[in-house]
Amino acid sequence: MNGTAAQQHEVLVLGAGYAGLSAAIQLAARTRKRGNLRVTLVNPYDTFTERLRLHMTATGQETAEMNIPELLDGTGAGFVRGWVTAVDAEAKTVRIDDDRVLRYDTLVYGLGSIANTAAVPGVDDHAYTLNSPEDAALLADRLTRLDGGTVVVGGSGLTGVEAAAEIAERHPGLQVVLLGRQEPGASMHPKAKAHLDSALARLGVRVRSGVEVAKVLPDSVELADGSSIPVAAVLWTSGTRVSPLAGAAGLTVDERGRVVTDSALRSVSHPDVYAVGDAAAIRQGYGVMHGTCQGGMPTGVHAALSILRVLAGKEPKPFRFGYYHTPVSLGRNDAVVQFTHPDDSPRRIVLTGKRAAKYKETVTAAPWPTFARMKKMPASGAFWPHGGRYTRIRSAK
Secondary structure: OOHHHHOOEEEEEEOOOHHHHHHHHHHHHHHOOOOOEEEEEEEOOOEEOOHHHHHHHOOOOOOOOEEHHHHHOOOOOEEEEOOEEEEEOOOOEEEEOOOEEEEOOEEEEOOOEEEOOOOOOOHHHHOEOOOOHHHHHHHHHHHHOOOOOEEEEEOOOHHHHHHHHHHHHHOOOOEEEEEEOOOOOOOOOHHHHHHHHHHHHHOOOEEEEOOOEEEEEOOEEEEOOOOEEEOOEEEEOOOEEEOOHHHHOOOOEOOOOOEEEOOOOEEOOOOOEEEOHHHEEOEEOOEEOOOOHHHHHHHHHHHHHHHHHHHOOOOOOOOOEEOOEEEEEOOOOOEEEEEEOOOOOEEEEEEEHHHHHHHHHHHHHOHHHHHHHHHHOHHHOOOOOOOOEEOOOOOOO
16 A cells, blocks of 8 residues: 555445435545545445435336446446444454455445334244345245235334335225324324325225234234234335444434434444444434435535545534425326425425425435535535535535
8 A cells, every 4th residue: 555545535325225325426526636535335235326216116117227436437436245244343354245344534324224124023034025126026026926815014103105106006906004002194184194094095005004914824814802814915114214234333323223413423442433324312402313315415515525625624513404395106107295394393384296206206306416516516415415414504614
């Protein structure tokens, strides 16, 4: 290694979701003309997972394929394909696929979350998930081979609602049952909830709220009240869990395993580690942020700008974020958009029907031109295609 390379500050970004990719592009684009900082993005796949469209993949619909190295092209950031299997926060190393070790000076931890399939017996063995395009494609293949029967969607949150609506619309010969503890759209304004309920009814989705799944079997779902539902397939969307790697590395984590951060998104126990997206427990005035794409990109950009401020000998600024909207697809030509207060409580403003579907599609497609603008005009990276209110940091200078 030559002298210049030895003086480089190594930044590793783990996870190429909305948050991690935003951090890598923003940081690399702002420093590509310097020779003293190198950014490397680590991800198990070289294609970007559009989580906002996985319910479409699960019903056999084609979506655009985004190549991560191409998205990074021109920024100067490197890419390493592989699974992160261990983090050593004291030695400042990351193990990839158990056979490679990467060193870092600063780490951006953005490994995201997946469906919590461990909470209910049988889910791991017998239920499908939307954790990845591959998982969604497995469900799509199963659905196309069914001549009839019942598909249970476990979890009445927004992911479950979107998936149930999509399956019912694309496979009208199947009976779709949406199970959950709460009613779908329970936190929405009555007008938004009424439209959501009407759309599910129109699509023939049977909603059963106030129920708890006790066990998933190969051909049935057992409920806590002792009853059971015969099934042809089960999709599990209830709850999320994060990788245990952060806790195993000695980072301070919350009860769900998310990295606890300070106001600048640094780990409270290891300030050379920044946590972003679903992997972070980020406290705001209204409470801890919940994982959404809406908040993921701002956390990634803020972490990048905080790193630059620290390297310039300045204090990073606090992260401030408020929610703006909740767009929910109800098939391809219908949707509901609930506009919110910064704390995510519902406002009276609601979009429904085709206008809402067009709005949702615009939101879903917006990251790609945003990433392109980040690469060309990195100083403008404080507008968010998924909505949200964010305290801007214009420069690290």
